[in-house]
Amino acid sequence: MIEEEKKMSLWEHLEELRWTLFKLLLIFLAFTGYSLYHVDDAIGMLSLPLFIDTLSKHPITLTQTGPFDAVMIKMKVGILGGIALSLPLLILIIWDFIAPGLKINERKAFWWMYSSITILFTLGIIAGYAALFLVLPVLTSFGVQGAENLWRLRDYIDFVFMWLLGAGFIFELPLVIVIIVRLGLIQLKTIKKARPYSVIGAFILAAVITPSPDAVTQIVVALPMILLYELGILAASLQKPKNSDRLST
Secondary structure: OHHHHHHHHHHHHHHHHHHHHHHHHHHHHHHHHHHHHOHHHHHHHHHHHHHOHHHOOOOOEEEOOOOOHHHHHHHHHHHHHHHHHHHHHHHHHHHHHHHHHOOHHHHHHHHHHHHHHHHHHHHHHHHHHHHHHHHHHHHHOOOOOOOOOEEEHHHHHHHHHHHHHHHHHHOOHHHHHHHHHHOOOOOHHHHHHOHHHHHHHHHHHHHHHOOOOOHHHHHHHHHHHHHHHHHHHHHHHHHOOOOHHHHHO
8 A cells, every 4th residue: 555655656746747847848939939939129139239329430240151040040049038038937847846845944045046046147138238338339449440340140149148148147246155155165254355356357357358448438347247246245244154253253
């Protein structure tokens, strides 16, 4: 009788897993279909920073270099868009499957992590997109005189995706600081002492991203990174481990 109950429980779990996988696939396909339907609008939005007035002195022409370029680009944008749109919901579905086997404190930790990562990454994407309107004019200003700016659309889309992905990860800095402090890997006072180095690092990274002599552009790019570092310190000071005061004395 006990053996039969175990088998039934196993089959129930397998059935639940099958249904979970089906929901994951269905939601991914639905969002990917939506993304493919609006793929022209998405490409237009990604290309918008290239066609603002500040680029009138250095106009850019996006090109397609093969018969399948347009199809491959649209498929890539559509699929990546589907992943980006569906990922938060997919994570929740997976969570719903594994949550019953977790403790209450583990569930609370998940929701804290999930909300923090989602909000920060979304803000990073928005900030990264806005920064393109500053970065692209600087990059195009380095063109060789007499040379025409012909950019492959495929390369430009890849650049934008990597740029936005990098911006999203950079905005996770406050969360990283909170985690390493809560785990006791680094003391909060050590992170505070590193403030001057973080400012220097932010301006170095800003100079690499936008190699422009314009100080205003450098400040605009570096300032968000400095603020993220300070936000991480503030959040960590509110959530530092119980033994942190003992360690800091």
